[in-house]
Each structure stands twice: as C-alpha cells, then as structure tokens.
Amino acid sequence: MSSLAVNALTLTLGGRRVLGGIDAAFQPGRVTAVLGPNGAGKSTLLACLAGLRTPDSGEVVLDGQRRAAIPRRDLARRIGLLPQTADVHWDVDVETLVALGRYPHRGRWGESPADRAAIASAMAATDVSQFAARPVTSLSGGERARVLLARVLAGAPEWLLADEPLANLDPAHQLDALDLLRAVATAGAGVIVVLHDLNQALRVADAVLLLRAGQVVAAGPPDEVLTPQRIAETYGVAAHIGTTPGGQRYLIATHREPR
C-alpha cells in the first residue's frame, strides 16, 4: 500500500512564510481536496509534494522513504503533476503530447509496447482518442484540459497531483473532470487536488485538507471539515450548506463576514 505524508513542512519564499509547519497524510485510492483562500499555501504544498520545491525544514515521505533520498526519475514515475498553467509551447498533435507523459518511463530506444498501451489507455480514459491526430491548438478549452490530464495519466503515477484542474472549464466539463478524478482514485491511485470551489470538493473529495496562511485548519471528511463556522473562520464568508433532493451537498457563500 502506497503512502504519502508530510511532516512539519515549512517554507519561506521572499520573506513570507508560505508553509508554517504542515502535517498531513494522504491515502491511496481516495481523492483528497486541498482547500483554502488565496495565498494559503495550497500550490506550494503541491510543489513540495511533487519535488519542485525543497522545504526549509520538515520532510515529504513517500512509502516510508524521505523524498529527498528518492532519485528524480523514480519520483517522476510515482508522482504525476498536472500544473496550474496549461502551457503547450509547440503545436504538437494530441497523441504526441500525451506520449510526453511516458518521459520518466521510456528507455533510450523509443516507445515500448507498454508505453504504447499506457498512452492508448490514458487517451481512452479521458475520451480524447478521437482527436489523436489533431494539433493541440485546434482544441477547445475542455478538450485541452482532458488532453493534459491524459498526459499525466499516461505516466501511470501512484499519486496524481492536480493544481486547480477545473479552472476555465464550463459546468459540464467540470463534472466530467471531477468524475475522471474519482475514477483515477477508484482505480487505485491517490489523488490530491487543489480546488477553489467548495462545491466541487463536496462532490468529489473523500478527504479535505483545509489550509489558511500556511497552517492546517482542519483535515478529515468533507462533511466534518466544511462547517459554516470553519468556513467563516477560514474564508471570512457566511456559508449556507444544504442538500439537493438527489442527496448532493452544496454550499453557497451568502455574504462576507469578518473573521
């Protein structure tokens, strides 16, 4: 069973304490939503988990091993990151882009059958197979987001880290993307996703890590963590939480409330 945890993580950037001693443990096979207001340290935490930033103190522990001791390529095979910026600098076709996800796996002599199978199944899972040959620039925002997710899935990571993957998607594509994250977790990977929309977290998350100013406010099941009182403390808004006739929890911020 794979495990990922952070212990007493601190990081100061440009004189600002972005992470002030974060402890958290993540579960495989589950979707963990990282929530918090702007500047809470969500993206920085993800960057530390993915090995893009080195914390000042504390450590990231993957399967009982300190991250700093894991070779770069090995780490890249086990942790896949979907960054917030959806940059694609060259107008390559969709299949070429998805194939980039095999970078940490590929040998010196080109694609193996395993590589090709992983690429095909990632494209099938995200439903982008039908435009395999199309240039990336010809895609709509929703299609592009799915292709970028397919790139990460092609690497078959044990952990999928996604930084606001739903930005720029219309409601239908947001639901599709949430279902996809759910499916990735059901297939066994641990999914850690930074979200801004609390409704999305209520819909998809098995666990929530709520941050504010580089500190953990609360961690646990979404229903327990996302209480009106805690939302007021963390975001400075009054929240109404309800349940639809279909049983889906929802949350509306009604007005600002000084914390």
Added chain:
Amino acid sequence: MSRLSLGLLAAIVLAASASLLAGKVWVPFEAFVSDDPRWQIIAELRLPRTLLALLVGGGLGLSGAVMQGYLRNPLADPGLFGVSAGAALGAVLSLFFGFASGWLLPAFALAGAAAAMAILALLVGRSGSIIVFTLAGVIVSSVAGSMTALAISLAPTPFATTQIVTWLMGALTDRSWDDVWLALPLIAAGSALLALTGRTLDALTLGESAARSMGVDPLRLQLLVVAGVALCVGASVAAAGVIGFVGLIVPHLVRPFVGHRPSAVLLPSALAGALLLLVADVAVRALPSVSELRLGIAMSMIGGPFFLVLLLRMRRNLA
C-alpha cells in the same frame, strides 16, 4: 531517419558537387581525372571551403533548433540572441591582443559564446515570456557589439583594425584545411552534446514545472545547451566570422515536414542548415560581381526579410 532528412542529404551531395565546380575559375569535369593544375584549386581551396560551409551551417542550424526548443521561442537564433556576438567579441579581443593564430582565437570565441548563452540560460528559469528573452538576446547582442566596436576603435594598428573588420563580416573565402581541422572536432563535440537534449526539449513543451515533475534535470539540460551551443557557435565564428539567421530560418523550414516536436526538428535542422549555407556560399561565388559578396552579409539579406515575415505571422500570438 525521416524522408526529409534523406532528401536533404541527397541535396547536400548535389550542392557539394556544385560547390567544387563553381567559382571565379570554373573547373571542368576533365580536370578531376587528369594532371590539370586546376585540381589544386579543388583540393586546397574548394574542398575545405565546402566542408567548412557544411560544418558551420550544420552547427548553426542545430544550435538554432536547440535554442528554439530550450527557450521555447520560435524567434531564437544564435546570431539574433547575441551568442554569435559574444563569440565575435571573444575572437576580436584575441585579435586585439595579437593572439590571432593557433587555438587562442577559437578558445576566446568559445568563451564568448558560452558567456552569452549562459546569460540567456540563466534568464530562462525566471520567466517564460517570449518577449523577455527576445529583448534579453537583443541586449546581449548589442552590448557585445558595442564592446567589439570599442576594441576596433582602440585597435593598436590600422592593420589590426582591417583584420578585425574583415573577419567580422562572416565569410568562407580562402579558408584552408587548418580551419577545417580546427572547426571539425569542436562542432562535432558540440553537436553530440546538443543531440542529447532532444527528448528533454520535448518534455519542456509542457513548461518548466511539468518538465521537472517528469524528472527533467534543469541543471543538466542547461549545461548541455550552454556547452553544446558554445562549442558549435564558437567554432563557427572562429572559422567563418559572424553568419546570422541560419539557426533562425532552418527550423521553420523543416517544421511543416516533421511537425513541431522539438526533438524531431534537430537532425533535419542540422542538415538543412548545412545545405542552406553551402548553397548560399556557392551563390555568392557564382554571382558576377567585382569582388565576392560576403557570405555573412548575404545571409543577413536573406534572413532579415524572413524574420520580418515570421514576426508578422506571430504578431497575433505575441500581442
């Protein structure tokens, strides 16, 4: 090897034959098989010149393709972005101090190219903006250029001034086997380093964060690019002076055939660069003019308008 690369190879063989025949003295085919003294022109002048055109063109084409991939900037070019200017400054300093011969001039040129490329590479980690890099390249280029001008104005003798100015206008005229033996190992080593960057450049298509999360070692890539470009461009400038635009033009010419994936562009760019420079050199020799048109000037006359067209086509994306 792609069909494009095979086609380019065939074209290079044809152009190389033309290069051996063309010039102020047209050497007929019979001269190749007899004791004709014109054979000397072929063996001692045109053969090294042809090889040098291929080496320099290939090195510049490959450097341009790698720089475009690494900086994620389709306008990148060793000439425009100041790497050639850095190499030229190094070379001019060595001429200024009177170390014109042997390995010192190329060593100075390599150091200059490496310094300019290192400045660009340091900037690449900070920001992904095409405009920032293009401006940085222009600044590196103009600072190196004005320091070169300073060296010229302070040159100790009129002879040194003439030597520097003539050499700055890139050319392949009257190059000997010595120049070939100087450039060959350096450009071969540089190209080998640059060839190692291909798949990593592909990963950079997704931006720096994604590439690093996929296991790209940014420091290793930076060292490969700086050392490879410095070797190729430094040796090219040492052997042939400043010849711009080759590295800018050829990646754009090959992309419609091989796609935009950076690693797919590398080999065809090297071949197309070799072909372009060889054809241009044959053309400046064959043009009926009083004195030969300098190759560096000819390339700028082709490259300037090409750059403008490219800018016009990119204008929408940059705005």
